[in-house]
Amino acid sequence: MRMVDLIAAKRNGKAHTKEEINFIIDGVMAPAVNSPVKDYQLSAWLMAVCWQGMNLDETAWLTDAMARSGQVLDLSSIGPMIGDKHSTGGVGDKTTLVFVPLLAAAGLPMAKLSGRGLGHTGGTIDKLEAIPGFNSNLPVGKFIQQVKDIGAAIAGQTTELAPADGKIYAMRDVTSTVQSIPLIAASVMSKKIAAGANLIILDVKCGRGAFMETQEAALNLAEVMAEVGKRLNKPVSACVTDMEQPLGRAVGHTLEVIEALETLKGNGPPGFKDLTFSLGALALARAGKCQGVFEGMKILDDLISSGKALDKMRELIIAQGGDARVIDDYSLMPTAKMQFDVVVPGSGQKWVEHLDGRLIAEACKVMGAGRSKKDDAINLAVGVVLKGKIGTMIEGGQSIATVHADDEISGKKAVDIVAKAFKYSDMQVAVPAVIKARVGS
Ligand code: URA
Numbered sequence: 001m002r003m004v005d006l007i008a009a010k011r012n013g014k015a016h017t018k019e020e021i022n023f024i025i026d027g028v029m030a031p032a033v034n035s036p037v038k039d040y041q042l043s044a045w046l047m048a049v050c051w052q053g054m055n056l057d058e059t060a061w062l063t064d065a066m067a068r069s070g071q072v073l074d075l076s077s078i079g080p081m082i083g084d085k086h087s088t089g090g091v092g093d094k095t096t097l098v099f100v101p102l103l104a105a106a107g108l109p110m111a112k113l114s115g116r117g118l119g120h121t122g123g124t125i126d127k128l129e130a131i132p133g134f135n136s137n138l139p140v141g142k143f144i145q146q147v148k149d150i151g152a153a154i155a156g157q158t159t160e161l162a163p164a165d166g167k168i169y170a171m172r173d174v175t176s177t178v179q180s181i182p183l184i185a186a187s188v189m190s191k192k193i194a195a196g197a198n199l200i201i202l203d204v205k206c207g208r209g210a211f212m213e214t215q216e217a218a219l220n221l222a223e224v225m226a227e228v229g230k231r232l233n234k235p236v237s238a239c240v241t242d243m244e245q246p247l248g249r250a251v252g253h254t255l256e257v258i259e260a261l262e263t264l265k266g267n268g269p270p271g272f273k274d275l276t277f278s279l280g281a282l283a284l285a286r287a288g289k290c291q292g293v294f295e296g297m298k299i300l301d302d303l304i305s306s307g308k309a310l311d312k313m314r315e316l317i318i319a320q321g322g323d324a325r326v327i328d329d330y331s332l333m334p335t336a337k338m339q340f341d342v343v344v345p346g347s348g349q350k351w352v353e354h355l356d357g358r359l360i361a362e363a364c365k366v367m368g369a370g371r372s373k374k375d376d377a378i379n380l381a382v383g384v385v386l387k388g389k390i391g392t393m394i395e396g397g398q399s400i401a402t403v404h405a406d407d408e409i410s411g412k413k414a415v416d417i418v419a420k421a422f423k424y425s426d427m428q429v430a431v432p433a434v435i436k437a438r439v440g441s
Pocket of ligand 1 (some may be wrong): 187191401
């Protein structure tokens with residue numbers, strides 16, 4: 001078998017066999033010098049997949065091969081139900097940072113394998129690096145032991161868990177090959193299979209800030225992941241959720257950690273809190289810990305108001321080597337040198353009608369918050385705090401957002417981009433629903 005022939009076959013719209021998919025993933029995992037799949041060939045193949053797609057058989061084989069590129073954990077010794085959740089990527093999506101300690105505090109052990117930033121979207125592992133000392137590079141033994149000890153762990157990809165996804169993910173990020181339903185499905189599901197949890201909630205984002213811009217495409221992705229899960233014995237529940245505008249108010253690594261900590265302290269912004277609680281209540285209902293979503297929400301609310309969810313976050317940070325003093329002193333995290341206001345044009349009362357999540361991500365990238373090359377360092381301090389979201393009433397001349405920058409040139413560029421992200425109406429605008437559809441068990 002030759003990789004060049006497989007690239008040509010996919011370019012011409014042919015379906016791969018299981019053996020061909022295994023050949024590609026074995027090649028990705030082989031040492032570079034004698035691998036039959038060179039980096040440049042992998043990127044050409046990824047682009048061919050973006051254009052031609054894959055059928056469900058190919059997607060399930062790819063997922064299985066990627067999951068088996070490392071260890072597939074058996075967590076049954078921890079308990080009958082182990083939770084995990086995964087988002088397909090968005091702007092300002094810090095859900096994991098609240099969901100994991102919250103659900104762990106509710107008695108559902110959480111074994112979470114997360115990723116770094118991808119395309120225009122941020123990654124949980126990068127965000128956690130804003131906490132000094134936080135180590136998400138957990139060897140498998142420590143990952144399992146930590147879930148046993150404190151009921152929660154958040155790890156990034158190592159060479160032990162779905163390492164093929166780690167390599168392909170980094171390559172997709174810098175070759176513009178992220179936006180593909182089979183590649184996203186295989187990436188997400190391979191990690192979920194490898195990490196061993198059996199109660200999996202998928203948050204499939206849709207809108208301008210997501211990889212799937214339409215609800216139809218997001219639903220399709222959710223259905224593909226549910227079907228792949230079924231075929232590989234890993235049933236999932238998936239929700240299609242709004243990512244037209246950023247989630248919550250903060251976008252940028254440190255700023256998002258602060259918003260997550262504020263949410264655990266009971267001060268979460270409505271859209272973000274609604275989403276996290278809805279997904280959390282769904283997980284509790286599936287785990288048999290409540291009769292329905294309403295009771296689940298009440299349990300989660302109590303865990304926030306009693307401080308138990310925040311205590312669990314403290315335990316998690318300490319267990320992973322982080323400086324838990326950040327919970328009470330945000331200045332211990334990287335902080336931007338300057339702030340600029342983005343001002344609403346004109347005068348008089350108006351409502352935010354549109355807020356383009358993709359442009360907010362672009363503004364952050366201009367200030368150094370994203371990668372252009374695989375090994376680029378990112379600026380954890382910069383970002384944008386949105387004072388208004390779709391449906392907010394505001395006066396012309398008021399500040400609608402604050403840009404946190406490390407230098408004046410990039411800060412001012414970001415202000416221009418953020419200003420373009422907002423559109424206003426003279427008529428009242430409704431706040432959009434966060435959850436749009438549900439798929440799977
Ligand atoms: N999240 C992942 O883990 N993989 C993708 O491809 C997209 C989002």
